Amino acid sequence: MSKNNMTLPDLATALNGLETEEGMSFNAEVINGEVPTLQVTVSDREEFPIYITIDDSQILAVSYLWKESEIKPGSREELLEALLTLNIPMPLSSFSKLGGQYVIFGALSCHSDIEDIIHEVDTLSDNTLEALESISEFLQ
Amino acid sequence: MSLFKKLFTAVRGAATEAGEAVVDSQALRIMDQEIRDAENELKKSKEGLTTVMAQKMATERQVKEKQKAIEEHEGYAVQALDKGDEGLAIQIAEKIAEFSNELTPLETLLTGQTQSVNQLKQTIKQTEKRLQATKREVALIKSTASVQKAQDAIAATHSGSTSAMSSAMDSMQRIKARQQEKSDKMNAALALENEGGDGDLKAKMAAAGITDSGASGNSILEKLKAKQSNASAQ
Numbered sequence: 001m002s003k004n005n006m007t008l009p010d011l012a013t014a015l016n017g018l019e020t021e022e023g024m025s026f027n028a029e030v031i032n033g034e035v036p037t038l039q040v041t042v043s044d045r046e047e048f049p050i051y052i053t054i055d056d057s058q059i060l061a062v063s064y065l066w067k068e069s070e071i072k073p074g075s076r077e078e079l080l081e082a083l084l085t086l087n088i089p090m091p092l093s094s095f096s097k098l099g100g101q102y103v104i105f106g107a108l109s110c111h112s113d114i115e116d117i118i119h120e121v122d123t124l125s126d127n128t129l130e131a132l133e134s135i136s137e138f139l140q
Numbered sequence: 141m142s143l144f145k146k147l148f149t150a151v152r153g154a155a156t157e158a159g160e161a162v163v164d165s166q167a168l169r170i171m172d173q174e175i176r177d178a179e180n181e182l183k184k185s186k187e188g189l190t191t192v193m194a195q196k197m198a199t200e201r202q203v204k205e206k207q208k209a210i211e212e213h214e215g216y217a218v219q220a221l222d223k224g225d226e227g228l229a230i231q232i233a234e235k236i237a238e239f240s241n242e243l244t245p246l247e248t249l250l251t252g253q254t255q256s257v258n259q260l261k262q263t264i265k266q267t268e269k270r271l272q273a274t275k276r277e278v279a280l281i282k283s284t285a286s287v288q289k290a291q292d293a294i295a296a297t298h299s300g301s302t303s304a305m306s307s308a309m310d311s312m313q314r315i316k317a318r319q320q321e322k323s324d325k326m327n328a329a330l331a332l333e334n335e336g337g338d339g340d341l342k343a344k345m346a347a348a349g350i351t352d353s354g355a356s357g358n359s360i361l362e363k364l365k366a367k368q369s370n371a372s373a374q
Contacts, residue, residue, distance in 0.1 A: 031286050031287060031289075031290045032286075033282065033283075033285070033286030033289065034282050034285075034286070035279050035282040035283040035286060036286075037283045037286050037287055039287070039290065044315065044318060044319065044322070045315055047306075047311030047312075047314060047315055048311065048315075051283065051287050053279060053280070053283045055275075055276065055279055057272060057276065058276070060276075060280065062280070062283075064287075065308055066307065066308035066309070067307075067308075070307045070308055070309065098280065098281065098284055101284070129312070129315065132308055132309075132312045133312070136309060136312065139307075139308060139309045140307075140309070
C-alpha cells in the first residue's frame, strides 16, 4: 500500500473552512458514536449535510433525502421509477434506502486522496439538490 | 445458509426502525451478535479447510509413493525377465498388482479431497463477501443512528430552526428562498453600483468644467461681468 488510509479527523481538518473554485465552503465536524461519522455542511445548503464514514473497505458519503411519509399518496411507483432512471445519468452518486429514509450516496476507495473526496462531496451536494428538484412533483 | 437469512432479516428490521426514528439498540445488539456468530462460523470453516488441505497433502504423498513403487517394481520385473527368472518376475508382478489395487482407492480419495478443498474455498469466499456486505450495512445503520442522535440534540438546543424535523421539500424551499434572496441582493448591489458609476461620471465631468445644465450661477455672472466691462469700455 503506497498511500496511507484517510481517517475522519484528517478529513475534518482538510475540509474545514475549505472553499472550492465555485465558491462552496465546507464545515466539517466529527459525530462520535459507535460508528464515528463526519458531518460536512456546505455553505448555503446547510439543510442537506453530507455524512462520511470510513471502514476497511470504503469511504462512504451519504446525504439524506426524504422519508417514505413525505411521498405524495399514489406517487410512490412513479418516484421509484424516476430514481432508477436517474441513477445512471447522475454522476458519481446513486440512490438507496435505509428503512423509510431515502438516501443518495457515493462510495470511494479507502485510498482516495483529499481531492477525490472533495470532488465527491461537491458532486454529492449538487446531486442532492438536483435529485430533489427532479423528484419534487412526487413529494408533499 | 439459514444463518445469513436470519442476519439479513435482522438488518432489515433495524433499518426500518432507523428510518423511522432512532435505531432500536436491542435490535443492533442482536445484529452484532449474529455477525459475531457468522464470523465464528467462518473461522470454523477456515479451520476445516486447513484440516482437509492437510489430509489432501498426505494422500498426495501416499499416491506418489505408490506410483514410485510401481515404477520401481516394473523395472525389477523387466530385470528378472532379462535374467530369464520367470518365477521371480511373476512374484514381482503380483506385488505390482497389490500396489495398483492400493493406489486406486487412494486416487479416488484424492479426487474427493480436491473437490472438498475447492468447495470449501468457494464457500468461504462467498461467506466473507456476504459478511462484509452485512457489516457495511450495519455500520451505515449505526452511522445513521449517530447522525439522528446528533440532529435530535441540535433540535433540542435550537428548537425552531431544525433541519432534522422539517421535510425535504421544506428544506429545499428554504435553500431556494435563500438563493433568490442572494441573487436579489446581488442584483440590487449591481444596480446601485451602476447608479454610483453614473454619479461618479457626473462628478468627473463637472470637475472638467463639462456640465449638462444650460445655465449655472457662475456662467450667468460671468456673462453679466463681461457685459459690464463692455459697457464701461464704451
